[in-house]
Amino acid sequence: MALFATTTAGSLPKPAWLAEQNKLWPAWKMSGDALAKAKLDATAAAIKLQEDAGIDIVTDGEQSRQHFVHGFLEHVEGIDFARKVEMGIRNDRYKAMVPTVTGALRLRGRVHGAEAKHARAGTQRKIKFTLPGPMTIIDTIADAHYGDRVKMAFAFARLLNAEARALQADGVDVIQFDEPAFNVYMNDVSDWGIEALHTAIDGLTCTTAVHICYGYGIKANNDWKATLGDAWRQYETTFPALAASKLDQVSVECRNSRVPIELLALLKGKDIQIGAIDVATDDIESAEDVAAVIEAAMKVVPKERLVISTNCGMAPMHEDIATAKLKALAAGAALARKRFS
Ligand code: ZN
Numbered sequence: 457m458a459l460f461a462t463t464t465a466g467s468l469p470k471p472a473w474l475a476e477q478n479k480l481w482p483a484w485k486m487s488g489d490a491l492a493k494a495k496l497d498a499t500a501a502a503i504k505l506q507e508d509a510g511i512d513i514v515t516d517g518e519q520s521r522q523h524f525v526h527g528f529l530e531h532v533e534g535i536d537f538a539r540k541v542e543m544g545i546r547n548d549r550y551k552a553m554v555p556t557v558t559g560a561l562r563l564r565g566r567v568h569g570a571e572a573k574h575a576r577a578g579t580q581r582k583i584k585f586t587l588p589g590p591m592t593i594i595d596t597i598a599d600a601h602y603g604d605r606v607k608m609a610f611a612f613a614r615l616l617n618a619e620a621r622a623l624q625a626d627g628v629d630v631i632q633f634d635e636p637a638f639n640v641y642m643n644d645v646s647d648w649g650i651e652a653l654h655t656a657i658d659g660l661t662c663t664t665a666v667h668i669c670y671g672y673g674i675k676a677n678n679d680w681k682a683t684l685g686d687a688w689r690q691y692e693t694t695f696p697a698l699a700a701s702k703l704d705q706v707s708v709e710c711r712n713s714r715v716p717i718e719l720l721a722l723l724k725g726k727d728i729q730i731g732a733i734d735v736a737t738d739d740i741e742s743a744e745d746v747a748a749v750i751e752a753a754m755k756v757v758p759k760e761r762l763v764i765s766t767n768c769g770m771a772p773m774h775e776d777i778a779t780a781k782l783k784a785l786a787a788g789a790a791l792a793r794k795r796f797s
Contacts, residue, residue, distance in 0.1 A: 457582075459797055460750060460764050460789040461512040463729065465667055465707060466586035466632065467524065467769030468505070468517035469778050474498045480674065480772055481523055492570070495520040499571045503579050505779060510786030513582040513630060513763070518771060520571045524634060525588045525596045531567040532615060534559040534601065541598045546640045550676045556598040561611045567619045569626065576627040585628045587616050589635035589666065590652040591644060606648050613655035624662045631657070632665035632707065639668055639690050646697040654702055665705035665729065666698065669768050670713070678736060681714075688714045695722035705729055709767035710749050711741065721756045728757055731767030732788060733781045738773075740780045746788020747795065759796060764789045 469477060474494050476482035484491050502517030521527020529535055539556040568585060575583050588596075590609040602608040620631045633653055638645050657664045670681055670688070684690075691708070698706055699722060707729035709715065720728060732749040733741055746764070753762055764785060770778040 457512065458793065459759060460762060460793050462764045462786050462789045463511060463513035463584055463630075464506070464515055464766045464782070464785075465669070465729075465731070465735075465769045466515050466518055466584070466634070467771035468502050468515075468519070469770060469773050469775045470517075470519055471498055471501065471775070474519065475522075478772055478774065484522070496571060496574045499574050500578050503575055506782060507579065507581065509779065509782035510790070511581075511782055513584050514575075514579055515584050515586065516568070516571045516575050518586065518769065520568065524586070524769065524771075525593055528567055528588050528593070528616075528619075529555070529597065531564050532561055532612075533564050534561040535597070539598075539600075543596075543598055545595055546637065546680075549640075549680050552596070554597050557601045557608060559601055561608075561615060563615050563618055566622060568623060572623050572626040572628055582629040583627070584630035584632055584665075585623050586632045586634055586667070587620065587656075589633040589637070589649075590616065590656060591641065591649045592635050592637040595637045595640075606652075609648065609652045610655055613652040616656040617658050620656060620660055624660055628662060630663040630665060630705075631660065632667055632705075633657075634667045634669070636667075636669050638666070638694055639670060642690055642693040645694045650697055650701045650703075657702065663704045664702075665707055666703050667707035667729070667768075668694065668698075669707070670709055674772065684714070686714060687716050689716065689719070691715060691719050692722065695719060699723050699725055705763065707731070707765060710753060711745070711767055712737070713767065717752050718756050720753060723757070727761045727763060728753070729763040729765040732764050733766040733785050735766055735768045735770055735773065735781075738777050740777065741784045741788065743784060743787035743791045746785055747792040750788070750792040751796070754796065764792075
């Protein structure tokens with residue numbers, strides 16, 4: 457790959473003809489076969505949008521999932537979606553009505569097979585697919601079967617592994633696990649969180665990544681960030697454990713973030729997807745803004761190890777703003793390539 461290859465955290469806004477816009481749980485605009493076809497059309501459109509913007513490693517834009525966790529859970533047997541209980545999520549940052557695990561977990565077939573094959577057939581570029589991480593999944597679902605949340609996490613990790621292996625066989629180049637919960641349950645990360653990811657990546661030869669993050673730019677997350685103080689040092693606990701892990705890449709929020717950039721040095725030996733686009737504001741970054749994040753990261757991470765990305769997913773954003781931000785990302789990486797090659 458060229459220096460400063462670009463990608464996104466994963467999700468993009470959905471078009472108005474597919475789903476409600478600017479929502480984290482958008483309702484689909486159709487159902488059945490029409491919905492299945494529309495999801496593939498939206499996947500192709502998302503890839504074209506990224507190609508036109510100049511993004512090197514493209515994603516399906518998560519156009520086929522209503523939500524980044526439940527898009528996976530919908531395909532799992534052993535979950536009673538009618539049995540909803542209220543649960544505090546991310547250590548009570550928000551309350552949500554979540555479904556309950558009531559039996560042994562099993563995949564009901566492929567999760568992202570259709571869109572992965574469609575994406576592979578539709579682009580020459582490298583493709584990244586995202587899956588929710590085991591710790592984040594069990595933080596978003598109630599348990600009435602396993603009686604032990606870590607045991608349940610490993611049960612999910614085995615299902616994730618089956619889908620990840622199938623995605624690799626579909627021709628996916630990068631598989632990324634989204635673990636916002638890694639920023640909340642810091643001790644669990646080294647106790648069992650990374651081991652669960654190792655189960656999820658077992659046998660993979662493609663590039664593997666974990667996205668740890670401070671969340672979408674929604675109010676509950678922005679309010680929480682305001683309580684974290686001037687320097688976000690959560691990563692000081694988790695980066696050394698991630699550096700010792702078998703994962704290839706770590707995706708970290710860097711633009712407008714209070715993560716002290718020198719903490720990236722704790723990820724020695726890993727490739728780092730640095731977030732150079734803030735998804736919590738509608739202000740469009742300039743190419744200089746993006747290049748400035750790259751320049752700061754280069755002081756602590758060898759430049760060959762940097763992949764340039766967004767801070768987090770763009771699902772709830774306005775389409776035109778997300779598009780402008782993708783272009784800024786590519787322009788900033790191009791500027792940095794010219795300046796620092
Ligand atoms: Zn994120």
